[in-house]
Amino acid sequence: MACTVEEKQRLQDIARELRLTIIDVTAWSGGAHVGGSLSIVELLTALYFKYLNVDPERPQWEDRDRFVLSKGHAAAALIPVLSKRGFIPEEELKTFNHFGSPFAMHPDSNKVTGCDASTGSLGHGLSIAAGMGLAARYLKKDYKTVCLMGDGECCEGSVWEAAMSIANFKLTNVITIVDRNRLMIDGFTEDVMALEPFAEKWHSFGFDVIEIDGHDFEQVCSALEKGWNATEKPVFILANTIKGKGVDFMENNVVWHYASADSALCEKAKASILNL
């Protein structure tokens, strides 16, 4: 079993706290990509609190596992998780998006401690991860690189260039995840630019495709475990998620792709999270 009952409880508790912090960050920042941040909370929690071998005391430790948030607009989720993991003092999150703050709408690895790549321009992350995987192999290092992309992001042709190269070089040290929340800015992916048959696409590119419920810790952990132990084919995790997950009135509604939050909205959102 990839995740014990106690562990699941522990991860769920962390995930709940992270969701509350994402709502706070949405308020402090004056506006954030809240929907796509809430959809990746379980994925980030499992990565940072169970799988990624990272050390807040040595953020640039050369043997650490790498994480590339290719959907960089979800910095409102990444930066709170880095804070919770001990890379960033929690108090500093209040400066999010403010002039002079290290934290902006998109993460900057030269400013954010613990962040491995500056992202936000979509379609860059998987290539960066491929480069990290090739570097690890050449340098004879065991670290893994995990890349988390958005599903809408996969419209970018460069994603498929990267996919081809990961399969070509048999980079089993790179784990690719897509947050399949089915919404992009202008609507449902299948209405704007159809991605289906999505799993088949990745399979045909040479990946071992694992489809999961991205909010179920047992499934998330089991998929990541397979990714960590891959030897033949690189693993692709198709994580089916709900945009805005945990806040009932935000779930699966495109208007919450990006939003600001006043105190009344914060209260309402937090009440919903605590009832989850």
Place this chain on the structure above:
Amino acid sequence: MGEPKSLRVAYGEALVKVGEHNDKVVVLDADLSHATMTCLFAEKYPERFFNMGIAEQNLICAAAGMAYSGLTPFISTFALFGAGRAYEQIRNSISYTNADVKLGLSHSGLSVGEDGGSHQAVEDIALMRVLPGMTILVPCDPIEMEKAVFASLDIKGPVYIRVARPVCSCITKDNDPFIPGKPNVMREGTDIAIFATGLMVSEALEAADILKANGISAAVLNFHTIKPFDSEAALNWAKKTGAIITVEEHSIIGGLGSAAAEAIAEISNLRFDRIGIQDRFGQSGKPADLFQRYGLTAKDIAQRCTMLLSKGYSQSWL
């Protein structure tokens, strides 16, 4: 005097030498290794050569990922596909992050020749110049190419090395200095200063000979570095001679001519002209024919210098 050699061959050979000194140097190409001459490195160091296929966006960002992991990647493809097609990847994943990636992009300028206008990057310097932190080196001969490759390693951060295709003679010497950011005075002169870069330096030297025969003393400066641009040198020579002409195998917009114009605009009564590609695309042909058609030969340069210095000068002939 070194032997005549294509700048791309000089680049490929320099990479092999750099590889001997530094095992963190890796090379990436996009299915053009026999044109960019990174094949020489691939042959010597197959474990650190990565052919990324015809996929320039991935080429650039994968190199960025390697740089974030402690390696020093040299990337090669044609200038048009690297600087042009993958511009935003260079902008955000290399320049914005100040990644230690060296872009040795080949087949730049008109001198690509028969590949034609679709493949001749006459705008690459302009594209790279607007990126903060990007160093731009344009070597003029095989000797300078090797120096540029080694110098790029000492610069922490991105460096663009403009590589040309044709075979060219050596016009510099092994012991000439190569300090990024400092142009070399190739010829002293008092009436006019010719600022040249890349393959145009040898044309400028020849132009100075023609001018000398006609009683005009022309200085020739080799601007092997376009960025950071040595504004001080440009200003000094503008004040010294009162006439500046720039020559480049690049659009007159955004390259050496623009950099010089920005630096010396404040000087009044300066005679100034830019020789380059006049806001148009290239076309197929032998480099020598193209240089003639686009007004980039020594004769053209000498003529433009003479016109610039003539009493009733105006640019109406354009």
